[in-house]
Amino acid sequence: MRGLFAQLFTAATLVSAASAAPWVRDGGGWHRRAMVAHDTLGDAKGWRGDLYAEYGLTKDRKLTAES
Numbered sequence: 298m299r300g301l302f303a304q305l306f307t308a309a310t311l312v313s314a315a316s317a318a319p320w321v322r323d324g325g326g327w328h329r330r331a332m333v334a335h336d337t338l339g340d341a342k343g344w345r346g347d348l349y350a351e352y353g354l355t356k357d358r359k360l361t362a363e364s
Contacts, residue, residue, distance in 0.1 A: 326353040 328351040335344050352360045 324353050324355050327351065 328349075330347075330349040332347040333344065334346075336342070348362075348364045350362045354360055
């Protein structure tokens with residue numbers, strides 16, 4: 298019985314519509330972030346950088362870019 302429930306639950310989640318999280322940007326809204334960090338792991342040292350941006354396309358959709 299547990300296996301049947303797991304199969305039905307999996308099937309129900311596979312056919313459901315995807316929706317974004319509740320913190321989606323309003324249409325035309327932006328969020329941007331840039332980060333630089335110096336890391337040390339044992340004898341290895343180095344710099345890393347991160348860029349992240351979100352743009353609200355509509356009230357339910359957003360465009361995300363990360364590098």
